[in-house]
Amino acid sequence: MNFLEITIQKQKAINLLVNKFAEQISCNPGILESHGRDESTHIPMPPDAVFFAQSTEDIATAVKICAEYNLPIIPYGAGTSLEGHLTAVHGGLSIDMSRMNRVIAVNENDMDVRIEAGITRKDLNAHLRDKGLFFPVDPGANCTLGGMVATRASGTNAVKYGTIREQLLSLKVITASGDIIETGTRSKKSAAGYDLTHLFCGSEGTLGIVTEISLKVHGIPEKVAAGICRFTSLEKAVNTVISTIQMGIPVSRIELLDTLSVRAVNGYSKTEYPEANTLFIEFSGSEASVQDQIENFTMLASEYGGTHVEFAENQEDINALWHARHQLLYATRALSPGKNFITTDVCIPISSLAECIIKTRADLDASGLFGSIVGHVGDGNFHTIILYDPAKPAELEIAESLNRRMVRRAIDMGGTSTGEHGIGTGKREFLVWERESAIPVMRMIKQALDPKNIMNPGKIFLDIA
Amino acid sequence: MNFLEITIQKQKAINLLVNKFAEQISCNPGILESHGRDESTHIPMPPDAVFFAQSTEDIATAVKICAEYNLPIIPYGAGTSLEGHLTAVHGGLSIDMSRMNRVIAVNENDMDVRIEAGITRKDLNAHLRDKGLFFPVDPGANCTLGGMVATRASGTNAVKYGTIREQLLSLKVITASGDIIETGTRSKKSAAGYDLTHLFCGSEGTLGIVTEISLKVHGIPEKVAAGICRFTSLEKAVNTVISTIQMGIPVSRIELLDTLSVRAVNGYSKTEYPEANTLFIEFSGSEASVQDQIENFTMLASEYGGTHVEFAENQEDINALWHARHQLLYATRALSPGKNFITTDVCIPISSLAECIIKTRADLDASGLFGSIVGHVGDGNFHTIILYDPAKPAELEIAESLNRRMVRRAIDMGGTSTGEHGIGTGKREFLVWERESAIPVMRMIKQALDPKNIMNPGKIFLDIA
Numbered sequence: 001m002n003f004l005e006i007t008i009q010k011q012k013a014i015n016l017l018v019n020k021f022a023e024q025i026s027c028n029p030g031i032l033e034s035h036g037r038d039e040s041t042h043i044p045m046p047p048d049a050v051f052f053a054q055s056t057e058d059i060a061t062a063v064k065i066c067a068e069y070n071l072p073i074i075p076y077g078a079g080t081s082l083e084g085h086l087t088a089v090h091g092g093l094s095i096d097m098s099r100m101n102r103v104i105a106v107n108e109n110d111m112d113v114r115i116e117a118g119i120t121r122k123d124l125n126a127h128l129r130d131k132g133l134f135f136p137v138d139p140g141a142n143c144t145l146g147g148m149v150a151t152r153a154s155g156t157n158a159v160k161y162g163t164i165r166e167q168l169l170s171l172k173v174i175t176a177s178g179d180i181i182e183t184g185t186r187s188k189k190s191a192a193g194y195d196l197t198h199l200f201c202g203s204e205g206t207l208g209i210v211t212e213i214s215l216k217v218h219g220i221p222e223k224v225a226a227g228i229c230r231f232t233s234l235e236k237a238v239n240t241v242i243s244t245i246q247m248g249i250p251v252s253r254i255e256l257l258d259t260l261s262v263r264a265v266n267g268y269s270k271t272e273y274p275e276a277n278t279l280f281i282e283f284s285g286s287e288a289s290v291q292d293q294i295e296n297f298t299m300l301a302s303e304y305g306g307t308h309v310e311f312a313e314n315q316e317d318i319n320a321l322w323h324a325r326h327q328l329l330y331a332t333r334a335l336s337p338g339k340n341f342i343t344t345d346v347c348i349p350i351s352s353l354a355e356c357i358i359k360t361r362a363d364l365d366a367s368g369l370f371g372s373i374v375g376h377v378g379d380g381n382f383h384t385i386i387l388y389d390p391a392k393p394a395e396l397e398i399a400e401s402l403n404r405r406m407v408r409r410a411i412d413m414g415g416t417s418t419g420e421h422g423i424g425t426g427k428r429e430f431l432v433w434e435r436e437s438a439i440p441v442m443r444m445i446k447q448a449l450d451p452k453n454i455m456n457p458g459k460i461f462l463d464i465a
Numbered sequence: 466m467n468f469l470e471i472t473i474q475k476q477k478a479i480n481l482l483v484n485k486f487a488e489q490i491s492c493n494p495g496i497l498e499s500h501g502r503d504e505s506t507h508i509p510m511p512p513d514a515v516f517f518a519q520s521t522e523d524i525a526t527a528v529k530i531c532a533e534y535n536l537p538i539i540p541y542g543a544g545t546s547l548e549g550h551l552t553a554v555h556g557g558l559s560i561d562m563s564r565m566n567r568v569i570a571v572n573e574n575d576m577d578v579r580i581e582a583g584i585t586r587k588d589l590n591a592h593l594r595d596k597g598l599f600f601p602v603d604p605g606a607n608c609t610l611g612g613m614v615a616t617r618a619s620g621t622n623a624v625k626y627g628t629i630r631e632q633l634l635s636l637k638v639i640t641a642s643g644d645i646i647e648t649g650t651r652s653k654k655s656a657a658g659y660d661l662t663h664l665f666c667g668s669e670g671t672l673g674i675v676t677e678i679s680l681k682v683h684g685i686p687e688k689v690a691a692g693i694c695r696f697t698s699l700e701k702a703v704n705t706v707i708s709t710i711q712m713g714i715p716v717s718r719i720e721l722l723d724t725l726s727v728r729a730v731n732g733y734s735k736t737e738y739p740e741a742n743t744l745f746i747e748f749s750g751s752e753a754s755v756q757d758q759i760e761n762f763t764m765l766a767s768e769y770g771g772t773h774v775e776f777a778e779n780q781e782d783i784n785a786l787w788h789a790r791h792q793l794l795y796a797t798r799a800l801s802p803g804k805n806f807i808t809t810d811v812c813i814p815i816s817s818l819a820e821c822i823i824k825t826r827a828d829l830d831a832s833g834l835f836g837s838i839v840g841h842v843g844d845g846n847f848h849t850i851i852l853y854d855p856a857k858p859a860e861l862e863i864a865e866s867l868n869r870r871m872v873r874r875a876i877d878m879g880g881t882s883t884g885e886h887g888i889g890t891g892k893r894e895f896l897v898w899e900r901e902s903a904i905p906v907m908r909m910i911k912q913a914l915d916p917k918n919i920m921n922p923g924k925i926f927l928d929i930a
Binding site for chain 2: 111154180183190202246349419437
């Protein structure tokens with residue numbers, strides 16, 4: 001088909017959708033613009049229409065129309081992804097899940113819930129709180145659960161509770177042909193057939209649309225304590241993390257903020273943390289176990305010269321600490337207004353973490369660009385936020401070559417280019433570096449499940465347009 | 466092709482394999498017979514040849530030959546599966562993995578290992594012991610790790626450590642076209658592309674052959690204590706389990722043996738456990754935490770009338786206890802020599818466990834057949850071992866209808882027909898009951914990855930011959 005024919009086909013599909021769903025379909029330019037971007041600085045590309053979906057059945061109907069007329073489909077959660085996942089590279093229909101935010105069932109006795117995919121992490125936790133339950137996976141952003149499933153998200157609590165992957169029991173998914181499937185059951189384990197739950201988790205909307213999720217939740221711990229610990233060098237801070245993990249101290253969060261990150265946090269969140277390479281740590285469990293963990297950690301940190309280990313035990317102080325941590329992307333940007341940024345996401349075996357971070361810091365310092373290092377270091381996962389001047393193309397090139405060297409370093413150490421952000425449009429080349437042998441099999445699956453390539457096209461694979 | 470043409474094609478492939486691999490290929494009738502069966506009483510069907518593989522590259526070469534001549538391929542580990550997974554329903558080449566049993570790397574600092582798929586669970590643990598590490602997943606049988614990956618196995622320790630699925634980092638897999646792929650990296654988490662590691666896990670050799678595995682291992686706990694606790698009714702025993710899990714007491718194993726099972730164990734293992742509905746429990750962790758767990762559990766069990774809570778702390782007694790438990794299949798058979806058996810494997814949300822087990826026990830009692838109930842009840846997973854007289858076809862029918870009712874009961878309660886044994890040939894109908902909507906997607910994947918249907922044909926899907 002030529003461009004004109006494609007445009008006519010698309011318009012037919014949108015007309016049918018408008019006839020069917022009336023004001024649930026929007027072509028308002030502002031809405032289109034906001035649905036073609038995420039929180040990164042990847043170039044936004046708006047869809048042709050946005051569908052504010054209200055039920056699985058409605059989405060299935062819409063998918064059938066899109067399939068007939070080859071209109072691409074891009075599921076949209078809270079717009080917080082970081083690798084261009086939401087850009088409509090060939091236009092198409094953005095399916096906004098925000099109205100599908102119901103809690104369908106809370107099974108307290110089994111510690112599992114059934115939710116619609118458009119509910120946000122914070123809304124789910126607000127719903128669970130008075131039942132003594134919580135959903136631990138916490139990427140910082142107030143993303144939707146569907147978005148977390150799509151990108152295989154994790155965040156600060158993964159070192160104790162695992163990523164979104166470990167919480168999943170079953171998914172309701174709409175396939176590229178508009179069929180509705182259920183991938184699992186509520187049982188804690190199963191050996192029945194192919195594990196489609198985990199195939200769809202991390203597939204970034206390229207194989208189907210997740211509309212409902214059954215997932216494990218956890219009991220709110222009896223006691224939580226969070227605190228900070230400062231070090232005279234990056235190496236000492238990271239070695240403290242490595243020893244903590246290797247000794248099996250069951251930290252629930254252990255986050256690294258380098259000196260620059262602490263400066264950014266102070267400026268943005270009006271905190272007064274001394275500017276040093278710092279660990280933010282959280283322990284949880286029974287009263288006795290938290291005390292035990294604090295003592296073991298403090299002793300261990302002091303061996304690496306960790307000073308000013310201070311722990312807060314009231315929820316307000318703990319929340320303030322993690323809020324400051326979670327604002328770091330915005331905080332780093334605020335250090336140099338007008339700059340754009342790239343954010344990186346390597347994850348490596350923990351034994352190589354110190355070497356990888358120190359080489360990365362040195363490379364950053366030598367580049368002349370401004371960048372902070374922060375991370376879920378307990379998992380071996382860290383991010384750099386590298387600022388560049390959008391008016392100076394050479395700076396973007398330098399930032400990208402820093403990232404490329406870091407990814408190569410991580411892969412050489414047995415690691416991955418992305419611990420939790422996903423591939424999107426931004427890391428497609430890195431996927432080839434990292435999993436070249438496996439890509440043909442991924443591609444066979446994509447081709448089999450989405451032969452017309454209408455499900456979030458242009459993501460994950462370099463050369464499927 | 467007609468039968469004669471198929472036979473000629475097969476013979477050509479086997480001739481080529483013999484030319485290539487000489488004495489690594491066996492057509493000895495005894496060897497063929499032993500490779501066409503598992504530990505169940507599903508009717509054995511021998512392959513046409515057995516290949517004692519020694520390297521990934523050799524298997525890839527063999528697969529290419531098989532693909533060219535449409536010779537089916539059945540990977541063979543230790544022969545301990547229970548659902549007819551190893552039967553050569555269309556003949557073919559059994560690939561015996563037992564010579565591929567090397568430990569390739571132990572990364573102590575990252576607590577992960579790289580192994581060949583033919584290593585057994587016990588050999589792996591023997592290798593790890595002096596490093597203070599262990600691999601926890603324990604299905605009882607001394608299966609190979611490749612077999613565990615293929616059937617998504619778990620066992621007694623899953624309540625604390627998760628199943629084989631949760632331990633996997635990456636797999637080396639040979640595809641149906643003989644290509645060698647690596648599905649992941651050594652990093653603890655990754656969001657890079659489709660999760661092929663977990664797609665191949667549980668695919669029962671129908672999508673490819675796993676030849677190497679990177680997996681997490683764990684530190685040997687400082688302290689382990691195991692013991693038994695007896696109850697006056699099945700219901701009280703199961704309710705103790707439910708409360709233990711719901712209260713979050715971190716048991717490492719909690720196994721139910723009903724009265725019949727205890728009688729069987731005593732007869733077979735020369736133990737003298739009083740005949741009662743009994744829990745076998747294990748706690749592990751620090752000295753203080755184990756003491757704490759024992760106290761909490763004992764208090765809780767006593768609320769349900771649990772008596773004679775006794776804990777052993779020396780490794781010999783603990784081993785004897787678990788050895789007795791793991792012999793239960795043989796022990797139950799020994800109660801009635803000459804009988805065949807079927808073993809069942811439902812897994813349900815824990816809140817429904819008491820109801821499901823009690824209804825199942827009543828159904829068993831009413832059937833006139835002899836059957837024991839045993840299980841990894843902390844996961845909601847239990848087995849019945851139902852004996853029948855092979856000379857009386859009506860008994861097999863009764864046993865199968867008991868199983869069908871149990872599976873229906875489990876599915877109605879939100880559970881699965883198989884917690885850990887897999888589908889094989891024996892549960893293909895149940896897969897349809899349980900995941901009907903998802904089977905077309907599983908089938909698309911099978912068709913895409915194995916278009917000639919040479920990878921362990923006749924398993925998982927009812928109507929792919």
